Amino acid sequence: MTARALTLAMKGVGRVSPSPLVGCVILSESEEVVGEGTYIYSEVTHAEIIALAQAGERARGGTAYVSLEPHTHHGRTPPCTEALINAGVRRVVCPIEDPNPLVSGKGFERLREEGIEVVTGLLQDEAERLNEKFFCWHRNRRPFVHLKSAISLDGKIATASGDSKWITSETSRAAGRALRHEYDVILVGAGTVMADDPSLTDRSGNERGRPLVRVILDTGLRTDPWAQIVTSGRSEPTIIFTASSDAKRISLFEDVGVEVVRVEGGPRDLASVLDALRERQLTSVLVEGGAAVAGSFLDARLIDKFTFFIAPVVIGGVSSRSSIGGKGAESIAASVKLKDVSVSESGPDILVTGYPAT
Ligand SMILES: NC(=O)c1ccc[n+]([C@@H]2O[C@H](COP(=O)([O-])OP(=O)(O)OC[C@H]3O[C@@H](n4cnc5c(N)ncnc54)[C@H](OP(=O)(O)O)[C@@H]3O)[C@@H](O)[C@H]2O)c1
Known part of the structure; x- marks a missing residue:
């Protein structure tokens, strides 16, 4: 499912700059795909929010697969971490931290604070390559x-x-x-x-x-x-x-x-x-x-x-x-x-x- 989140993220190629490519899949407690989302800059809404809206109540007790760490700050949209918490997601699987110092590591921390299991590291290299422009932008300024x-x-x-x-x-x-x-x-x-x-x-x-x-x-x-x-x-x-x-x-x-x-x-x-x-x-x-x-x-x-x-x-x-x-x-x-x-x-x-x- 992490691979599916990366594939969904790729649908945003050419349409997300200066933001990162992000895709999200929600699996219900019974492991059924109940929501999918892709971030597009002009449409503002984040991938997690699109996927959670599709999933509705079926997200409760389920797992969110996200291609990049969910943000915990108020930017153009409210924090995705809060949306995941409020939806009752039990587990978040995400390959990599966001390189943006505003959010790096903080999203995972916030989810863990609320008792959500956070699994990282899966397909990490692929996730970083997917967003190589965004990583360079923040790391090398x-x-x-x-x-x-x-x-x-x-x-x-x-x-x-x-x-x-x-x-x-x-x-x-x-x-x-x-x-x-x-x-x-x-x-x-x-x-x-x-x-x-x-x-x-x-x-x-x-x-x-x-x-x-x-x-x-x-x-x-x-x-x-x-x-x-x-x-x-x-x-x-x-x-x-x-x-x-x-x-x-x-x-x-x-x-x-x-x-x-x-x-x-x-x-x-x-x-x-x-x-x-x-x-x-x-x-x-x-x-x-x-x-x-x-x-x-x-x-x-x-x-x-x-x-x-x-x-x-x-x-x-x-x-x-x-x-x-x-x-x-x-x-x-x-x-x-x-x-x-x-x-x-x-x-x-x-x-x-x-x-x-x-
Ligand atoms: N096969 C390919 O993929 C490909 C792609 C592109 C071009 N080409 C071919 O390459 C040839 C052109 O090559 P070129 O070397 O003459 O062109 P170029 O690299 O496009 O232009 C060189 C000129 O850019 C100016 N310049 C300004 N800032 C520069 C900088 N930071 N570094 C280097 N140059 C800078 C310099 O002129 P000033 O001193 O006047 O500023 C320099 O003479 C053409 O034959 C073209 O068809 C092939």
Whole structure:
């Protein structure tokens, strides 16, 4: 049933930020499923409350399976702990504590105070992965950063002439675009905007809680004001981080609805860029390149997750662009090692994801 609570939580993907994904199942005393709930930010009501309302009196003496620790503070809704207590639930099974210092451990404590049995630890790793963005947000006090790259077998993202369309298959490109639905922000460098003129939108067709925010890192504001990402700035939120204070150039972008944010140290100061995104309550960033930007994030050790779509194509050439630029590791020992690596097929390509081991 804990697995079922995690599956229910996943129904909220793209619709809960800046809150966590939460699912809940209520089992009656006779072990029958009597209530199920999924949290959706815009609908306000928490998963536990939805499930308890379905269960009604049948929750009494039963068990609540919740994917994340029920909260005990008054936020947008009254505490879920009190609702579980009042419903007469006898046992709460929940994999993991909430990382939010406002609630961490306190929900379990409150339930135990009332004599409710609390069982934790089951599917803990899965529950943490499910809410990896939310955990990063509270533990590191910054958005979760996921680098996605589509590369050739020899690790290139473009030929020496800059041709990059298309290295991977349509299946992989669609999977890459689908990833955007899970993120608050999609981020690229000025080089990618100049080379590809991408639109960087969420075309998954799935409902989002908040619109996807497009971010360009551009020190001198050299982005073409006629680029698709700029001209669509009124309908899709777009931010350019820059070091430029050229008022005339800035107004070219602001006049079409693009927000221009001046960073003191320029957009190479990624900590300040992430701080500014945090201030806007944006909890997760999908970095879609190009090489220079990916390299800066890697050098700063600011990548929380890697995804590579690897095509059975060999480009070769010393001048053709590798997927990750920047300084790189000085020794193999100092390179970023990945853990929890998963490898699968994506049409004719290979999909590899992993997390930095340290
Ligand atoms: N296969 C893929 O998955 C994929 C994805 C994206 C792009 N691409 C390809 O990658 C190529 C573009 O790569 P690129 O390296 O030129 O582009 P990029 O990384 O998108 O942009 C690099 C530029 O961004 C600016 N910048 C601002 N802040 C930065 C920071 N913190 N770190 C690094 N750069 C920063 C710099 O220009 P200023 O100094 O002027 O600010 C820099 O020259 C294109 O050929 C594109 O097709 C491939």
